[in-house]
Amino acid sequence: MSCSKLKMSQPTHIITDKRIFCLHGGKSFVLLKKRNLKAKPDEKLPKGEHKWEREPAGAPSLLFNADALKTAQGSTVYVAEAELDAMAAEQLGFEPCVASSTGAGAFDKLWRRDLERFDRIVFLYDPDDAGDEGAINAAQVLGSYRCWRAAMETDVSKYLIKHGPNA
Numbered sequence: 001m002s003c004s005k006l007k008m009s010q011p012t013h014i015i016t017d018k019r020i021f022c023l024h025g026g027k028s029f030v031l032l033k034k035r036n037l038k039a040k041p042d043e044k045l046p047k048g049e050h051k052w053e054r055e056p057a058g059a060p061s062l063l064f065n066a067d068a069l070k071t072a073q074g075s076t077v078y079v080a081e082a083e084l085d086a087m088a089a090e091q092l093g094f095e096p097c098v099a100s101s102t103g104a105g106a107f108d109k110l111w112r113r114d115l116e117r118f119d120r121i122v123f124l125y126d127p128d129d130a131g132d133e134g135a136i137n138a139a140q141v142l143g144s145y146r147c148w149r150a151a152m153e154t155d156v157s158k159y160l161i162k163h164g165p166n167a
Contacts, residue, residue: 061102063111068096075119079138080156081126088160089124097124104134109141122148126155 064083068090078097080086086099098114100106104125115121121142125131132149139147152159 061100061106061108063108063114064099064101065090065096066098066111066114069098069114072096072118076122077115077118077120078122078124079115080124081131081134082155082157085124085126085156088157091160091165092156094122094124094156104130105137107134107138107141112141115142119146120148121146122150124150124152124156127152 065086069077072095078086078089078094080089080097080099081104082099083101086097089095089097098111100108121139123131123135123138125135135147135149139149154162
């Protein structure tokens with residue numbers, strides 16, 4: 001059904017302090033991920049508040065943008081640390097780009113089969129300890145002989161904001 005045929009109703013509430021991602025596994029809804037926009041990236045939040053919320057709680061980590069791998073033409077794939085970074089990377093021309101829905105430290109061994117056909121895997125993880133450790137751990141799962149770590153000054157989405165899509 002096209003969007004023009006959908007009947008739109010007045011929202012009962014408006015969420016202004018969260019960025020929301022709906023993640024699907026195949027054709028079914030799996031995870032709703034909400035980012036608290038009031039929280040600064042390096043800010044320590046009060047007890048009980050979180051930068052990210054997941055519904056349902058305990059939902060599995062997903063390989064974001066995995067569908068792009070099905071039609072990918074090249075032998076190189078990019079792996080970003082988070083969903084926004086994967087979207088930014090593709091805007092910068094790094095395609096296909098996938099990401100974990102739970103960050104650098106959550107590379108699922110089952111994703112090896114999704115990345116199996118690629119000869120070169122380039123990690124676009126954040127330039128911090130978590131990004132370094134995550135890239136090393138994922139490379140051990142995938143075969144380090146075909147894995148590379150991009151040297152970056154900042155995370156991909158911040159780079160896109162700073163330099164623009166034609167950087």
